[in-house]
């Protein structure tokens with residue numbers, strides 16, 4: 287066990303002192319989404335000494351992220367680094383004793399159980415309801431606690447969910463509205479201060495849970511940063527909850543979407559129909575004859591003057607410049623293949 291000196295300012299605070307800190311050092315979390323909430327939470331948990339942190343994110347750093355995603359800088363955006371990789375680079379410099387596991391993947395029904403099965407706690411730092419309902423299903427299936435968090439404009443919310451004990455996300459929202467019908471950070475805006483508040487609450491609950499202290503249960507914590515209001519709203523288990531009463535894993539059993547518009551982002555994600563392994567370096571050379579192509583060791587970026595293609599080694603792609611799935615598919619087929 288390494289020296290606990292670096293944690294001395296918090297050890298004096300924990301009720302069981304070093305024993306609690308050792309518990310933290312032996313604990314593990316998966317943070318799903320490494321954007322605004324994810325990067326703040328990851329930094330707090332890394333500094334506090336959570337032993338193993340999985341960072342899962344499907345996207346690359348973009349200039350518009352820097353206003354609120356505190357782990358990233360202009361270099362990361364310029365180099366189009368995957369967020370999980372850029373975050374891991376920073377976090378390892380902060381605390382080399384923590385095991386940081388960056389995973390550049392889309393979380394979907396085919397991989398979610400594998401991704402979270404070996405951690406003590408899952409933290410929701412995603413930006414869409416679809417993935418949250420998938421986490422809700424997966425955590426219920428594995429009996430894994432998770433912390434829901436969301437931010438928009440100047441408000442946000444947090445809810446701790448312990449399968450079998452507290453209400454689940456579908457007790458709160460039984461039938462999510464169709465994708466695209468909700469406001470997003472891109473369409474409605476986001477103030478960077480609410481991100482810090484919500485991520486701090488999520489991280490506080492996470493640390494308490496990992497050390498074995500009581501956490502907030504059966505309540506939705508709602509914060510309005512602009513008007514400085516915090517409310518704690520009672521949430522009850524829904525008698526006809528599709529998940530915790532009826533046991534239907536509608537999201538986990540759903541098919542992963544082959545092509546999916548990323549809401550409010552003017553971008554579409556394409557997943558390959560089968561398992562493939564691309565040689566991005568070679569492809570970048572080929573594509574550079576017809577447009578601006580580059581490979582940074584992680585992803586290929588290609589700009590044909592109209593659309594921008596971000597391609598990952600497993601064949602997954604994000605097509606920027608359109609929200610039309612058909613257009614995105616044809617761009618993908620044209621440059622990557624069918």
Ligand SMILES: [Zn+2]
Pocket residue numbers: 453454455456457458523524527528529530531
């Ligand atoms: Zn439920």
